[in-house]
Amino acid sequence: MMDSPFIILEPGQDHPGNWYRRCLEYPEHAHLKEGEPHMAFLLRADPLIEFDRRILGTVHIPRVQGKLNKVFLWMVERMFDGLPDFLVILDGEYWTAADDRHREILMFHELSHCIHATDGDGEPRYDDETGRPIWKLTGHSVEEFTSVVRRYGAWNDELREFVGAADGKG
Numbered sequence: 001m002m003d004s005p006f007i008i009l010e011p012g013q014d015h016p017g018n019w020y021r022r023c024l025e026y027p028e029h030a031h032l033k034e035g036e037p038h039m040a041f042l043l044r045a046d047p048l049i050e051f052d053r054r055i056l057g058t059v060h061i062p063r064v065q066g067k068l069n070k071v072f073l074w075m076v077e078r079m080f081d082g083l084p085d086f087l088v089i090l091d092g093e094y095w096t097a098a099d100d101r102h103r104e105i106l107m108f109h110e111l112s113h114c115i116h117a118t119d120g121d122g123e124p125r126y127d128d129e130t131g132r133p134i135w136k137l138t139g140h141s142v143e144e145f146t147s148v149v150r151r152y153g154a155w156n157d158e159l160r161e162f163v164g165a166a167d168g169k170g
């Protein structure tokens, strides 16, 4: 079906950017709406499996280590018509089949990894030269197995907050 490992979607009704723009209207992502990071989106042709789980999306600050970084940045810049602050890679099969709400949930999730970097005092950091926000990635709020929660319950603050959030929506 797809020859290359990744696909750049043309603008159109399935383009992830549509869901990105929608998510910007949520207060959780106000820093993105305000800071206007350059976003790029790719669809992955083959599923990514990690520890037996299918990863529906990943988000990256596209940089590589070492001497190749300069070449990499040059290629990425040409590919996306500017250097993206964040590169979101979505499972192409999932994205294509997902309904509107599931696409939004996935996008909301990926954007939740994208935060404005702060200094030691918690103040947002800006680039000295450009004045633009310094962006950063953050991990998941909860890292735990269902089996652990089943056996031990919501045993830490992180989990209690998570359960509280779920209850609030219940």
Ligand SMILES: [Zn+2]
Pocket (backbone or CB within 6 Å): 057, 109, 110, 113, 140
């Ligand atoms: Zn995630």
